[in-house]
Amino acid sequence: MENFRLRVFRAVARHLNFRQAAEELFLTQPAVTQQIKALEAELAVALFDRSGGRVTLTPSGEALHPFAERLAGLAEEAREAVAATTGGNAGRLTVGASQTIGQYLLPRLIAGFLKENPRVEIGVIGGNTQAMLEALMDHQVQVALIEGPAMRRDVRVDDFMEDHMVCVAPAGHEWAGEEISVSDLATATLVTRELGSGSRRIVETALENAGLKIKNLNLGMTFDSTEGLLSAVEAGLGIAFVSRWAVRNQLALGTLRLVRVRGVELGRMFSIATVAGPDPTGLAGAFHRFVLERAEDLAPRATGRGAK
Incomplete structure (x- = not known):
């Protein structure tokens, strides 16, 4: 239900580390990099600054981050609401x-x-x-x-x-x-x-x-x-x-x-x-x-x- 590129973006933003994000998502590091590049190309902005041997969010990345979190929350709420109609629980905790x-x-x-x-x-x-x-x-x-x-x-x-x-x-x-x-x-x-x-x-x-x-x-x-x-x-x-x-x-x-x-x-x-x-x-x-x-x-x- 959630845009996968945004999920990858949130993981990298949380860790500020591509390797750790890859481990969390059970992906290879090149796959994570590819998803971030595709999202940056879609938005026509750089979301992360990789200079100086460290990863930081750019102003564009900072602007996107709260919306990515809200979209993830909405996806979980939708999944839980649908599950509730059948008397069960579903989603990620x-x-x-x-x-x-x-x-x-x-x-x-x-x-x-x-x-x-x-x-x-x-x-x-x-x-x-x-x-x-x-x-x-x-x-x-x-x-x-x-x-x-x-x-x-x-x-x-x-x-x-x-x-x-x-x-x-x-x-x-x-x-x-x-x-x-x-x-x-x-x-x-x-x-x-x-x-x-x-x-x-x-x-x-x-x-x-x-x-x-x-x-x-x-x-x-x-x-x-x-x-x-x-x-x-x-x-x-x-x-x-x-x-x-x-x-x-x-x-x-x-x-x-x-x-x-x-x-x-x-x-x-x-x-x-x-x-x-x-x-x-x-x-x-x-x-x-x-x-x-x-x-x-x-x-x-x-x-x-x-x-x-």
Whole structure:
């Protein structure tokens, strides 16, 4: 239903990179270039400036971009309206997910949703909580599943599942399988997620509430993924706090052990975020309702405190 050249244009405008746009669209880079050249020839203007080793939108490209986005939105609305006449959902939905949710929960949620809505096409964008909220407000995604407080007023946040974070250490660590006081953490090296991570914000707040100032911690390396964090702990670079969902395999294999920390409450809620305002409609609304109603049933078995 949508002009394909405009779809290619939007992808290049989003990434400002022809290779990344080609990967998103499952095309070759020359095919992307060909589509952009054809669109530029049709409009008799240059849409991208490729000088200086970087890609930027020209003034003509900037002028076209909002119209291309609006046309894409209209095409999706038309598809959804037609599908609604037959009692079903159809169209494309783009979901943002912070990393723990994206890796451990989202695949099952999507599988369950698509089983009930086979004519829906779902795309996923991943990143930390802050990045996913920015993607939501930039209309790159229609809904965002996040694992930290939203910390902004322009989004609506609905909790859909409780999570608990656990402290893990290498199997040979002196604290492995033991209980320690919160003050003991000041003597350890703590490896953490990057700034902007919902997980990091939760941990820092919990430790502060337990009386341990962040400035007194020996913070080691930071990682932009939970898997990197767990690998660092396995390598003996420190201890870490991670979601109970993330550490199931390592605990089963015995490469990591839990450390119980007295006086530290690390419960949090996984949430689904939409743009502030009325209830979401269309595919975003359908997915929103599905997550709130079905997430608990579809989640895999977790480990640690709060496991089912």
